[in-house]
Amino acid sequence: MSHHPAPSGSALTTRNPPSRPPRRTPRHPLPAQAVRLGWDDGWQQTLDRLADDRAALGDPTGDRAEVARVTRVDKGACEVLLTDAHTGSTARWAPRLTRAAGEDPAATPAAGDWVVIEPSDLDGAAWALTDVLPRRTxxxxxxxxxxxxxxxxxxxxxxxxxxxxxxxxxxxxxxxxxxxxxxxxxxxxxxxxxxxxxxxxxxxxxxxxxxxxxxxxxxxxxxxxxxxxxxxxxxxxxxxxxxxxxxxxxxxxxxxxxxxxxxxxxxxxxxxxxxxxxxxxxxxxxxxxxxxxxxxTPGLRSVGLSGEEDLAEVFADVADLADDCRFADCSHTVEPGCAVLEAVATGVLPRRRLDSWRDLQREAAFQARRTDARLQAAWTSELKSRTKAYRARPDKRR
Ligand SMILES: Nc1nc2c(ncn2[C@@H]2O[C@H](COP(=O)(O)OP(=O)(O)OP(=O)(O)O)[C@@H](O)[C@H]2O)c(=O)[nH]1
Ligand SMILES: [Mg+2]
Ligand SMILES: [Zn+2]
Missing domain, CATH: 3.40.50.300 (P-loop containing nucleotide triphosphate hydrolases)
Structure with missing residues (x-):
């Protein structure tokens, strides 16, 4: 006789069905179309975590939830490809997504995103987009x-x-x-x-x-x-x-x-x-x-750096040269013993490249400072309103 454990659909569980399955993760046996779309075990784990988080918050994903990939973003809706379909569907933003995107713009779906969608009508023809899976890139x-x-x-x-x-x-x-x-x-x-x-x-x-x-x-x-x-x-x-x-x-x-x-x-x-x-x-x-x-993507006219970019990769040659400057904080403008200026003088480094690096660095630093200033301003006003609230507390009044 085999000693296989009883299958999960045994008589006992049939007579006493649990009111709901323990986990409400949308199930995906990695169909070929899903793999073609880029779905893999890593994404499945990300989805499982998201479903666990939502369950823990008392807002579990629905039984008929599916994952899909965003092919295009329109106003208030996305075109998506489901992992078992070859034609696109439209998914409108669910209220919870609108809320999330209001709090954090990064939660706004973008082309290429993996998202959770749920049928928003009985015959399953219309979809509501509820979550954006955390991005890999x-x-x-x-x-x-x-x-x-x-x-x-x-x-x-x-x-x-x-x-x-x-x-x-x-x-x-x-x-x-x-x-x-x-x-x-x-x-x-x-x-x-x-x-x-x-x-x-x-x-x-x-x-x-x-x-x-x-x-x-x-x-x-x-x-x-x-x-x-x-x-x-x-x-x-x-x-x-x-x-x-x-x-x-x-x-x-x-x-x-x-x-x-x-x-x-x-x-x-x-x-x-x-x-x-x-x-x-x-x-x-x-x-x-x-x-x-x-x-x-549409042609990019102007592309502003956000300040989070690391220019060391794009300007690896300049960064290498800068390692040889006499002063560690060399600005590569007037310093004696500047290996970068030396390389420009001898034609090893094109002048254009040094200028381009300077421009982009200046811009990235400016944006980083702006972001800092914004954070600083937000923090200051937060502190102010907290102080106000504290002052207004009845137990502080005489
Ligand atoms: N000879 C030649 N022409 C090309 C090549 N690639 C694109 N073109 C032509 O360049 C023109 C612009 O190509 P598009 O593919 O529309 O350019 P795009 O980058 O998509 O432009 P936007 O959509 O405006 O951002 C078209 O007339 C193309 O035929 C190429 O490798 N060789
Ligand atoms: Mg084009
Ligand atoms: Zn230098």
Missing amino acids: AVQRLGVSGTSHTQVLAANADVVAVVAGMVPDLDLGRVERLLALAWSSGARPAVVLTKADLHPDPAAALGLVAASAAGCDLLAVSAPLDRGLEPLRAWLADGATVALLGASGVGKSTLLNALLGDDVMATRALGAEGKGRHTTVTRELHLAPGGGAVLD
């Missing part, structure tokens, strides 16, 4: 129009590809700025130089970015000729999410279409080379046919 920029919040451009990307065109001109300063974002996202940074077919010497263009892209994968590609896309295809085949960041017109959507083998995103019409035209206007995640996903 996030590309963030300073919120527009001087707001204090940062904005998430891409959530849970495994690779953040900074895309730049070799022609008409390679904007190195912008590559460095975007690389600062890519490095601080927590994802693997890459630099993709497009339009190699239009450049007389693509190798020379690669050489120009080599220092900035130290420690990153650096590719030269031509989407129309399908050249140089192999590393991107290999990442996707591994199930990775690749986010594309870059200025308008550099060829992000063209790259997406080439990787997906289908014209899923509109690209700028040939000859429509006018400035300031943005062809892509929303951030969108697209599932690749062989697995993995590509997150296309």
Whole structure:
């Protein structure tokens, strides 16, 4: 006789069913579609923790809750892909999400996020988005129009590809700025130089970015000729999410279409080379046919650093040189024995690169101070209102 324990559906439990299952985590046996979307055991654990937290707060996730991945964010709603479906669904923000996002802007869903959704009507055709799972990686920029919040451009990307065109001109300063974002996202940074077919010497263009892209994968590609896309295809085949960041017109959507083998995103019409035209206007995640996903973004005009970026990775060569300066707090401007200035003088370090590093550092430091000032101001007013409340307490009155 076998000594297997009684199956859980034994007579006893059938006669005395527990009023509710001990755990109310949405169950996911990792169907193929889920894995293609990027779901894994780590995400399952994150989901389990979230469900436990909600249960502990007396606000458990519903029995019919599901996880889904956000492909696009609209006002008050998201387009999502469920882990067992091939077509998208719309999920409106549940009141608890609206509340959470009001308290913490980081709780606002972004393209690439994993979220919990629940049916919001009886036939299960409409969904309500209740939670955003904590992100593994996030590309963030300073919120527009001087707001204090940062904005998430891409959530849970495994690779953040900074895309730049070799022609008409390679904007190195912008590559460095975007690389600062890519490095601080927590994802693997890459630099993709497009339009190699239009450049007389693509190798020379690669050489120009080599220092900035130290420690990153650096590719030269031509989407129309399908050249140089192999590393991107290999990442996707591994199930990775690749986010594309870059200025308008550099060829992000063209790259997406080439990787997906289908014209899923509109690209700028040939000859429509006018400035300031943005062809892509929303951030969108697209599932690749062989697995993995590509997150296309609208061209970035201005990208403000939030002050949390670590520029040491993007300017590793400058940081290395600075180690050899005579003074530990050398500002690399006028000091004797400055190894950085010496390298500029001898042509080892391009002047442009030192200037770019200075500009970005100044900006990051300024933003970090601003954030500090904001925190300081918030704290001061908090203290004031506390003092007021204390003074107003009846037992303090005479
Ligand atoms: N010759 C050549 N043209 C390219 C390449 N990549 C993109 N293009 C062209 O560049 C133009 C702009 O491409 P898009 O893919 O629309 O650029 P985008 O980065 O998505 O632009 P936004 O959506 O505005 O941010 C289109 O006319 C493309 O055909 C390339 O590798 N070689
Ligand atoms: Mg585009
Ligand atoms: Zn120095």
